[in-house]
Structure formats: C-alpha cells, structure tokens
Amino acid sequence: MVTVDLLVLGAGPAGVGAAYRASAASRSVTVIERSGGVGGASASFEVGGQRVDLGSHRLHPSTDPDILEHIQVVLAGGLQRRPRNGRIRLAGRWIAFPLRISDLLTHLPLGFGARAALDASTRFRRSAQQDTFAELLRAGLGSTMCERFYFPYARKLWGLEPEEISGEQARRRVAASSPGKMLMRLLPGRGSGPAFFYYPREGFGAIAESLARAAMDAGADFRLGVSAKRVELRNDSVAVELDSGEIVEGARLWSTVPVTALARLAIPAAPDEVLEAATSLEFRSMVLVYLVLDVDRYTEFDAHYLPEPYTPVTRISEPKNYRDGDDPPGRTVLCAEVPCSFGDAMWAATDDELARVVVEGLADSGSPPVIPSSVTTKRLRQAYPVYRVGFERSYEIVDRWATEQPRLLTFGRQGLFVHDNSHHAYAMAWAAADALRPNGEFDSGAWRSARERFSRHVVED
Numbered sequence: 114m115v116t117v118d119l120l121v122l123g124a125g126p127a128g129v130g131a132a133y134r135a136s137a138a139s140r141s142v143t144v145i146e147r148s149g150g151v152g153g154a155s156a157s158f159e160v161g162g163q164r165v166d167l168g169s170h171r172l173h174p175s176t177d178p179d180i181l182e183h184i185q186v187v188l189a190g191g192l193q194r195r196p197r198n199g200r201i202r203l204a205g206r207w208i209a210f211p212l213r214i215s216d217l218l219t220h221l222p223l224g225f226g227a228r229a230a231l232d233a234s235t236r237f238r239r240s241a242q243q244d245t246f247a248e249l250l251r252a253g254l255g256s257t258m259c260e261r262f263y264f265p266y267a268r269k270l271w272g273l274e275p276e277e278i279s280g281e282q283a284r285r286r287v288a289a290s291s292p293g294k295m296l297m298r299l300l301p302g303r304g305s306g307p308a309f310f311y312y313p314r315e316g317f318g319a320i321a322e323s324l325a326r327a328a329m330d331a332g333a334d335f336r337l338g339v340s341a342k343r344v345e346l347r348n349d350s351v352a353v354e355l356d357s358g359e360i361v362e363g364a365r366l367w368s369t370v371p372v373t374a375l376a377r378l379a380i381p382a383a384p385d386e387v388l389e390a391a392t393s394l395e396f397r398s399m400v401l402v403y404l405v406l407d408v409d410r411y412t413e414f415d416a417h418y419l420p421e422p423y424t425p426v427t428r429i430s431e432p433k434n435y436r437d438g439d440d441p442p443g444r445t446v447l448c449a450e451v452p453c454s455f456g457d458a459m460w461a462a463t464d465d466e467l468a469r470v471v472v473e474g475l476a477d478s479g480s481p482p483v484i485p486s487s488v489t490t491k492r493l494r495q496a497y498p499v500y501r502v503g504f505e506r507s508y509e510i511v512d513r514w515a516t517e518q519p520r521l522l523t524f525g526r527q528g529l530f531v532h533d534n535s536h537h538a539y540a541m542a543w544a545a546a547d548a549l550r551p552n553g554e555f556d557s558g559a560w561r562s563a564r565e566r567f568s569r570h571v572v573e574d
C-alpha cells in the first residue's frame with residue numbers, strides 16, 4: 114500500500130497542473146490516469162507522421178500570466194505566438210474568423226447585415242421571458258444572428274433545441290451576447306477575441322506532457338493506464354482501489370474525473386438523491402475524424418467553422434497550420450469535429466462513413482475537394498457537459514455532496530461540470546495547490562473564493 118500527501122485522479126490539464134504545483138511545493142503526489150498518456154482532452158498523438166490534437170486546441174492569450182510563464186519555461190522556448198487565421202461559413206459565404214466588422218459588411222449579403230443592425234437598434238424593446246439559451250440570445254441579439262448562427266450551431270453542438278438549453282449556456286459560452294458586447298469584439302484590432310494565440314511547436318499536448326515531466330522530476334508518481342474502481346472517502350484520509358486491484362492511500366484526493374462518475378465510485382455510497390442527480394446530468398460526445406491528405410497543405414486557414422445545418426461537422430482544423438514545426442512536406446492532416454450522443458448512429462459509424470460525412474460537408478461548403486489517403490477516428494465520450502434546462506438543481510445536489518467530503522476536492526472541466534478551456538483548468542489546479550498550506554491544512558476559505566472566480570470563466574473559441 115502506498116501512502117502519499119495527495120492522490121490526483123485524472124491527468125488532463127487540471128490533474129497534471131495540480132501534480133506540477135503540489136510536487137514543486139514538496140508534496141508527495143500520485144496521479145492515477147485511465148488512458149496511456151497525459152493531457153486528457155488536451156492530449157496530442159500522431160496521425161500520418163504528424164502530431165494532432167483532439168479537435169482544434171489553442172492556448173488563449175487570457176491565460177493567467179504566471180501560468181503562461183511556467184508553461185513557457187517547461188516548454189523551453191517551444192511555445193509559439195501565432196496569428197489566428199480561421200474562417201466561418203455564414204449565410205452561404207466564407208468570412209474571416211475571428212469576425213471583423215469590415216468583413217461582415219463586405220462579405221455578408223446586404224440583407225443579413227441590415228437585419229442584424231435593425232435587431233441591434235431594437236434591443237431595448239426585447240427582454241427574456243425565461244432563463245433559456247434561446248430567450249437570452251434572442252433578447253440580446255435579435256433573431257437574425259440567432260436563427261442564422263447561434264441556434265443552428267447550438268443544435269449541432271448540444272443535440273438540443275435552443276429552448277431546451279439553460280440560460281447558463283449563453284452566459285458561459287457566448288462572449289458576445291448583446292449588441293454592445295458584439296460591437297466591442299468586432300471593432301478594428303479586437304476581432305471576436307484576440308487575433309493571436311499560443312501553440313506549442315510539438316502539438317497542444319506538449320503543454321501537459323512538459324508539466325507532467327517537470328512534476329515527475331520533482332518526485333510525482335504517474336500511474337498511467339489504470340482506472341479508479343472505488344474511492345473510499347474517510348474523515349482523515351482517502352483510499353483509491355485501482356482496476357489492477359492495488360490500493361493507493363493518501364491524505365487527500367483531488368479528483369478531476371467527471372463528478373458524476375466520482376459519486377458512483379464512492380464508499381460509503383453517496384445518498385440515493387445524489388446518485389439520481391448524477392444520473393440526470395448528461396455529457397455530449399464527439400467523434401474526431403482525421404483525414405490524411407497527400408498534399409503539402411489543404412488551405413492556409415487554421416480552422417473552418419461550420420455552424421450551418423447542412424453538415425453535422427462543426428469545425429475542421431489543419432494542425433500543420435497551428436505551428437511552425439517540423440511537419441513532413443507533401444502531407445497534411447485535417448481534423449473534423451462531429452458532436453454526437455454516446456451510442457447514436459454517428460458514434461457507431463465506421464471510419465469510411467465518417468470520412469464520407471466530412472468530405473461531403475467540405476464539398477457542400479464550397480471548399481476544395483479532398484481525397485483522403487487514410488482515415489483515423491477518435492471518440493470522446495464526455496466532450497461537453499450538457500446544460501439542459503433545470504440541470505442546475507441536479508448539479509447543486511452532486512456538488513454539495515462532494516463539497517461535504519472532508520478530504521475530497523473536485524475540479525477541472527469534468528469535476529465542476531463546466532465547458533472551460535484548458536487555461537481555466539490550469540487556473541483551478543494552481544488555486545487548489547495554493548490553498549494547500551505547508552502544514553498540510555487546506556484553506557477552505559481560499560478555495561471558496563477561487564470557486565467564485567471560476568464561476569466567472571467565459572469559454573473562448
């Protein structure tokens with residue numbers, strides 16, 4: 114039996130970040146990770162001789178400066194600052210993404226811009242009657258932007274009608290949720306977000322890999338390829354039974370796995386009310402389709418956003434265009450994101466069927482034809498939490514149970530049931546480690562303040 118100061122469940126950004134910070138502060142740490150590598154949803158791997166990510170991943174410039182500095186240090190100069198160069202299909206036209214007002218005016222059909230401007234000028238006449246995604250955005254932006262952009266995109270991403278989605282979704286995910294905010298993001302020099310991003314030369318997963326290496330150098334033990342089967346939550350310690358049968362003990366457990374799954378693993382068993390609430394919380398899944406093309410580059414764009422309903426694909430990225438790296442010439446890879454529900458037809462489709470969906474989606478969007486030389490797929494079962502109307506009540510029940518466990522902390526995207534970016538997950542890890550005092554006590558007040566801050570995170574695309 115192994116006993117450490119800190120057991121960490123999951124080696125995505127939240128788990129790796131926690132191990133990095135806590136081991137640097139001389140804590141003994143064991144990380145338990147189900148997959149064979151670190152990085153979670155932010156991992157990288159190889160397809161066609163190139164490093165690719167699990168969908169388009171960028172490190173956003175709003176990353177906390179201290180965290181950014183640590184990332185720069187562990188990557189030893191490998192973090193590149195890159196200009197954003199995406200495009201979005203709107204009203205049957207391609208326009209630059211992040212959006213710029215000049216492109217909107219020159220590239221969108223005249224009627225579209227005029228109707229959106231009229232919607233903005235009549236904002237004062239509208240107010241949301243219910244706290245739903247549909248009502249909040251319709252009241253904020255008017256029907257033109259909603260019906261042509263946000264609602265079709267939301268149907269594809271979440272598999273729900275906009276009226277079935279909680280208003281919290283709009284607050285967390287839509288940074289430009291009013292004409293004023295949208296205008297601010299469209300003004301010259303601002304775009305709908307900063308015009309650059311950070312990206313490691315060796316793929317996005319290099320961030321988590323380098324932090325994990327630094328944590329190991331400081332003594333952290335990473336157990337990869339093993340799952341937590343049971344989690345015993347005691348008053349003064351915790352024990353995790355692995356699927357290998359081994360039991361690992363620690364003074365504290367920091368879990369970054371889905372809090373819904375954690376509730377089911379717990380001993381003593383969580384109350385029925387908690388288990389029922391956990392069962393009612395849903396995750397959206399995603400199939401990632403990688404097409405290898407025997408051409409040097411497909412286009413100069415890093416990502417193509419496809420909000421319109423003619424294809425189930427929401428975004429296609431070309432990893433080679435995210436970095437100035439050592440990618441082989443004469444070959445490139447496209448990564449298509451296809452949201453779906455676990456077990457549905459898209460989830461169960463064969464590689465060839467999925468490749469056809471992507472090829473047709475590109476053809477229907479007027480993009481250059483593609484002839485893939487091979488196809489690889491990956492599946493993310495828990496890609497995004499689903500904010501169905503009323504989810505807040507269920508989440509509150511599960512979160513209260515988790516908060517009441519004296520030696521447990523749950524955080525990260527899955528641990529707090531949020532859509533957050535990786536820089537938010539790292540910020541949570543930093544805050545958790547900072548709240549662990551040198552005498553081993555945990556500063557619950559500091560953590561409550563940190564949770565307050567996390568609730569103001571807005572997801573960046």
Ligand SMILES: Cc1cc2nc3c(=O)[nH]c(=O)nc-3n(C[C@H](O)[C@H](O)[C@H](O)COP(=O)(O)OP(=O)(O)OC[C@H]3O[C@@H](n4cnc5c(N)ncnc54)[C@H](O)[C@@H]3O)c2cc1C
Nearest residue numbers: 123125126127147153154155168170171341525526534535
């Ligand atoms: C398509 C897509 C695009 C994205 N784009 C961006 C982007 O551009 N920029 C950005 O910053 N973020 C982006 N994100 C978000 C980013 O991926 C997440 O914020 C980040 O990975 C969250 O880190 P985490 O550690 O909280 O969770 P995760 O990365 O989900 O890690 C959780 C880990 O727990 C492990 N685990 C689960 N159950 C068990 C168990 N029982 N036992 C042991 N281990 C277990 C999992 O295998 C996983 O490794 C994107 C996400 C998606 C899906």
